[in-house]
Amino acid sequence: MCGKIGVLILAAMAWNIVIAGGGFAGANTARELEKLLPRQSSRLILVNDVNFLLYTPLLPEAAAGTLEPRHVVTPLRDILHRTNLRLGVVDGHDRENRQVTIRSHTGETEQVDYDHLILAPGSISRFLPVPGLTEHAVGFKSLADAIYLRNHVIETLEMANATEDRALRDELLTYVFVGGGYAGLEALAELQDFAADAMQHYPKARLHGMRWVLIEAAARVLPEIDAELADYAVDELRGRGIDVKMETTLEEVTATTARLSTGEVLPTRTLVWTAGVAPHPALKNLGVPLDERGKVKVDSRMAVEGLDGVWALGDAAAVPNPVGGDCPPTAQHAVRQAPVVAANVAAAIGIGEPREFTYKGGAAFVNLGRYKAVGKIGDRTFRGFKAWWMARSYHMSQIPGLPRKIRAVIDWTASLPFSRDLSEVGSIGRPGVLSPDRYARGGSHRPVQGDPPAAGKDRAEAEARPDTD
Numbered sequence: 008m009c010g011k012i013g014v015l016i017l018a019a020m021a022w023n024i025v026i027a028g029g030g031f032a033g034a035n036t037a038r039e040l041e042k043l044l045p046r047q048s049s050r051l052i053l054v055n056d057v058n059f060l061l062y063t064p065l066l067p068e069a070a071a072g073t074l075e076p077r078h079v080v081t082p083l084r085d086i087l088h089r090t091n092l093r094l095g096v097v098d099g100h101d102r103e104n105r106q107v108t109i110r111s112h113t114g115e116t117e118q119v120d121y122d123h124l125i126l127a128p129g130s131i132s133r134f135l136p137v138p139g140l141t142e143h144a145v146g147f148k149s150l151a152d153a154i155y156l157r158n159h160v161i162e163t164l165e166m167a168n169a170t171e172d173r174a175l176r177d178e179l180l181t182y183v184f185v186g187g188g189y190a191g192l193e194a195l196a197e198l199q200d201f202a203a204d205a206m207q208h209y210p211k212a213r214l215h216g217m218r219w220v221l222i223e224a225a226a227r228v229l230p231e232i233d234a235e236l237a238d239y240a241v242d243e244l245r246g247r248g249i250d251v252k253m254e255t256t257l258e259e260v261t262a263t264t265a266r267l268s269t270g271e272v273l274p275t276r277t278l279v280w281t282a283g284v285a286p287h288p289a290l291k292n293l294g295v296p297l298d299e300r301g302k303v304k305v306d307s308r309m310a311v312e313g314l315d316g317v318w319a320l321g322d323a324a325a326v327p328n329p330v331g332g333d334c335p336p337t338a339q340h341a342v343r344q345a346p347v348v349a350a351n352v353a354a355a356i357g358i359g360e361p362r363e364f365t366y367k368g369g370a371a372f373v374n375l376g377r378y379k380a381v382g383k384i385g386d387r388t389f390r391g392f393k394a395w396w397m398a399r400s401y402h403m404s405q406i407p408g409l410p411r412k413i414r415a416v417i418d419w420t421a422s423l424p425f426s427r428d429l430s431e432v433g434s435i436g437r438p439g440v441l442s443p444d445r446y447a448r449g450g451s452h453r454p455v456q457g458d459p460p461a462a463g464k465d466r467a468e469a470e471a472r473p474d475t476d
């Protein structure tokens with residue numbers, strides 16, 4: 008009886024901890040809090056727009072087909088054992104009453120009390136007012152982007168192989184990536200490697216030749232990592248014939264061209280926009296102090312300036328970097344910030360000691376295709392298969408959840424003896440209109456006239472496709 012009363016009293020005293028964002032930062036913070044805080048005295052709520060954690064460092068491999076897209080995500084319910092996962096977004100914050108507004112996918116809203124609020128909504132692609140960008144470019148940040156790009160590249164190869172029009176082939180076989188951060192550089196490297204292998208099946212396209220171009224506004228790529236390793240990666244790409252244009256910007260995009268600041272006009276039907284990230288815009292509605300770039304202002308314990316009980320980390324926060332400035336927007340940093348925030352929340356509740364963020368980084372890898380990578384550990388640099396193997400071992404240790412680790416290893420092993428899979432499965436998840444006309448026109452999945460219009464390059468592509476006009 009006494010025991011039951013004790014549990015009831017503890018439950019009545021339970022701390023409400025709300026985490027906004029289930030990426031590297033948010034999900035890992037929840038996992039750490041599950042370990043640190045007693046079950047009876049803490050209620051953990053994690054709000055995220057999807058029910059999985061996307062392991063972005065392997066997204067380029069999903070785009071290149073080395074890994075099954077589903078194997079680069081971990082279901083949050085598999086790795087969180089007592090955190091209440093809520094699908095939706097945190098889009099309001101009443102500081103006075105210590106409440107946040109959670110808006111679910113159905114549009115319903117709910118006010119939830121918090122004692123501690125942890126903000127980890129990550130970042131979005133940084134947009135610049137380049138004419139034609141919204142209509143004709145695609146990003147590279149989500150699983151949908153990766154799946155789309157893989158199918159798009161296969162489709163351009165198929166179309167280039169089928170047409171006799173040289174100008175159209177030029178457009179189809181020129182692939183332009185804007186922005187030399189992790190996302191752009193790795194996505195370009197993986198897809199180019201994939202397309203170079205696939206070319207053996209497309210003799211006409213192979214004869215014509217492909218052109219892969221990386222455009223970067225700054226004087227160097229990969230600002231997230233050491234300059235020596237970044238130069239190493241560029242040497243590797245140039246050695247493969249990839250045209251890396253530094254100190255060059257994109258001025259205009261149309262369905263078939265990209266105009267650069269040098270005056271050059273590239274014929275292309277593929278423009279991938281990966282020109283950096285900006286903190287998630289939802290932060291603007293949350294009444295927290297933001298710096299000039301829109302990142303949440305925090306100290307080295309990740310406590311939000313002037314707001315007791317509110318914390319922020321990951322891409323969304325300006326966490327002081329022990330080596331100067333603030334931390335770059337990388338998964339490496341987000342993952343290491345998570346246990347520090349969790350320890351500080353626990354310490355604020357009276358469990359353990361507060362901690363400061365002291366991680367200085369030491370190892371970095373850049374994936375450049377199947378069995379190709381560059382890497383640096385301490386002062387030593389690595390390239391080729393050795394670097395790829397080391398990067399794989401590192402990712403194995405980092406992918407959350409044993410089942411996902413095993414699935415990824417199986418994918419890598421299974422791909423060893425086989426050539427690239429060239430099936431273009433862009434129809435997955437895009438069922439067409441149920442109509443006999445669709446079949447009468449000779450296709451089972453391709454869009455036909457009367458289907459809802461596609462967006463961006465999808466539309467440009469649909470317009471270019473003779474059988475869909």
Ligand SMILES: Cc1cc2nc3c(=O)[nH]c(=O)nc-3n(C[C@H](O)[C@H](O)[C@H](O)COP(=O)(O)OP(=O)(O)OC[C@H]3O[C@@H](n4cnc5c(N)ncnc54)[C@H](O)[C@@H]3O)c2cc1C
Nearest residue numbers: 028030031032063064096097128129321322336337338339
């Ligand atoms: C293609 C690609 C490759 C990369 N490769 C590497 C690499 O090799 N190494 C490396 O270290 N880093 C890499 N990065 C960077 C890395 O992905 C980010 O730094 C990391 O994801 C940041 O973690 P986060 O938790 O802050 O944000 P995210 O992982 O973006 O997670 C934020 C989550 O919060 C959700 N959310 C947004 N708004 C709200 C809201 N209002 N309420 C609730 N939830 C919300 C988002 O939908 C998302 O699920 C790569 C990024 C990309 C795109």
